[in-house]
Amino acid sequence: MIEKSDEELTMITQGDDYPIHQTPEPVQQVFTSDRNFYDRFFFNGYFREGDPYFAVAMGIYPNVGIIDCAFSVVAGGVQHCVRASRVLGAERMDTRVGPISIEIVRPMRSMRLRVNHEAVKADLMFEARADAIEEPRFSRRAGPRLIMDLTRYTQHGGYSGSLTVAGKTYDAKPSRVWGSRDRSWGVRGIGPQDPAGVPSPTPVMGQFYWLWSPTNFEDVCTHCDCNENADGSRWHQFGAVTPAEPGAPLDLASGVDFNINYAPGTRHAKSAEIILRSPRAGESRIELKTLYNFYMQGIGYFHPKWGHGMYVGPDASTYESFKTADVNERDLMHQHIQAVCQAKMGSREGMGILEMAILGPHDRSGFKEFLDMHK
Numbered sequence: 001m002i003e004k005s006d007e008e009l010t011m012i013t014q015g016d017d018y019p020i021h022q023t024p025e026p027v028q029q030v031f032t033s034d035r036n037f038y039d040r041f042f043f044n045g046y047f048r049e050g051d052p053y054f055a056v057a058m059g060i061y062p063n064v065g066i067i068d069c070a071f072s073v074v075a076g077g078v079q080h081c082v083r084a085s086r087v088l089g090a091e092r093m094d095t096r097v098g099p100i101s102i103e104i105v106r107p108m109r110s111m112r113l114r115v116n117h118e119a120v121k122a123d124l125m126f127e128a129r130a131d132a133i134e135e136p137r138f139s140r141r142a143g144p145r146l147i148m149d150l151t152r153y154t155q156h157g158g159y160s161g162s163l164t165v166a167g168k169t170y171d172a173k174p175s176r177v178w179g180s181r182d183r184s185w186g187v188r189g190i191g192p193q194d195p196a197g198v199p200s201p202t203p204v205m206g207q208f209y210w211l212w213s214p215t216n217f218e219d220v221c222t223h224c225d226c227n228e229n230a231d232g233s234r235w236h237q238f239g240a241v242t243p244a245e246p247g248a249p250l251d252l253a254s255g256v257d258f259n260i261n262y263a264p265g266t267r268h269a270k271s272a273e274i275i276l277r278s279p280r281a282g283e284s285r286i287e288l289k290t291l292y293n294f295y296m297q298g299i300g301y302f303h304p305k306w307g308h309g310m311y312v313g314p315d316a317s318t319y320e321s322f323k324t325a326d327v328n329e330r331d332l333m334h335q336h337i338q339a340v341c342q343a344k345m346g347s348r349e350g351m352g353i354l355e356m357a358i359l360g361p362h363d364r365s366g367f368k369e370f371l372d373m374h375k
Helices: none
Strands: 037-047 054-060 065-075 078-087 100-106 108-117 120-128 138-142 145-165 169-170 177-188 207-214 220-228 234-243 255-262 269-279 282-295 316-324 337-345 347-361
Touching: 037 120, 037 169, 037 207, 037 347, 054 100, 054 282, 054 337, 065 120, 065 145, 065 282, 100 220, 145 220, 177 347, 220 255, 220 282, 234 255, 234 269, 269 347, 282 347
Parallel strands: none
Antiparallel strands: 037 054, 037 177, 054 065, 065 078, 078 316, 100 108, 108 120, 120 145, 138 145, 145 169, 145 177, 207 220, 207 347, 220 234, 255 269, 269 282, 282 337, 337 347
16 A cells, blocks of 8 residues: 655645535645635725725635735825735635734624734724625636636625724724625636646737726615626626615626726726616616725735745745835736725715726727727
8 A cells, every 4th residue: 555645645624624515525625726726815995084095815825835915005195015925734724824814703794804014003803784795707718728717705894993004003993994805716827827738829918807896885885897808898797786784685787887087198097987787776876086096916916926826935924115106007017906986876975996907908998909008
C-alpha cells in the first residue's frame, strides 16, 4: 500500500462539523480542481455626509492555498489601503488575515469587521437593512476556456462602531452609515494568468463592460447590475427593489436600463440614471450624482502585486496611501472604481455606489479601442 504524505492528506476541519457538505469530500476540498476557484467576502460603507467611504474584500483560494484581504478607505481626498495575505492552511473557517478579520455574528443579519493597523483602525458591525438578494449566475467563456462561473448575492445594510483614519475617529451608527455587502464564489480569474494551452482568440481582458449599483434610501433599497458586449447586447442583467426591512418581499425587475454621463477624459461616470421596471413598484428611476471615486485597486482589483490570489509571502501585510486627485484616470489599474454617489428616486434622497469596470470597445459609450477615453 502506498501511503500519502501529510501534505497530500485531505484534512477534517471545523467546517466539517456543519451539515453543509456538497460532495463526499471534507469541506476543505472544493468540487473542482480549477486553480481559479475562489470564495469571497465584500463590504462597503458610506457616511451619509459623503465622507469617508470604506470597502473591504477577503478572498479564499483553496486550490492555490492563499487567503488575502484588504481594507481601504477614502477620507479627506486621500485613499488609505491596508493589504494582507497569508498561506491558507487547512482551516477555511479562520477568517483573519494580518491586521484584518471578518466575523459572521448572525448569518444573513450581522457581520463584524475589524482592522488593527497604526494608520487605519476599525471595529464595525454590519446590520442588514434587507434580505440578501441572489443575482443570476454569471457564466462566461473566452473561446473554449471557462473564465467566469459564479454565484453572488448582495445585501443592503447599516453600520455601527468606529473607524479611525490617520488619527481621526468617525463614529458609526446605522442611521448615519449605510452600505452593502456581497458574497460570491465559483470560478473567476485569480493570480497570474495560466499560460497553458493554445492562446484564446478572444483575450480574457479584451472587452468587458460591467455596472453594479446597490442604493440605500430611508424606506427602500434598490439594486442593479449589468454586463454588455461591445455591440450592447447583454450577457447578464439584474434589478430589484425591496423595502428596507428584513423579511419584506423582493420585487424583481422585469426590465433594466441605464444612462451614463461620462466625465471627459475617463471611462467613469459624472452622473448616471438607473431605470428599473418591476411588477409591484412599476418604473423606478434612480438618479446618481458622483461625489468622488474609490479605486478598487485599493482592495486588490487590477493591482500588479497585491492582486487577488497573488503569492506575496507566507504572512505579509502592507500599507500605502495616495491622493485621489493625483490618480491617472487613463491607467489600467484605475479603471475599476466604485463611484460614491448621492441618489434620488422621485422624492426620496439617499446614497449608493456605481461600480464600473469598462475595458475595450462599447458602441453605446463611443469607445472604440481597449482604453480610449470619453471625449
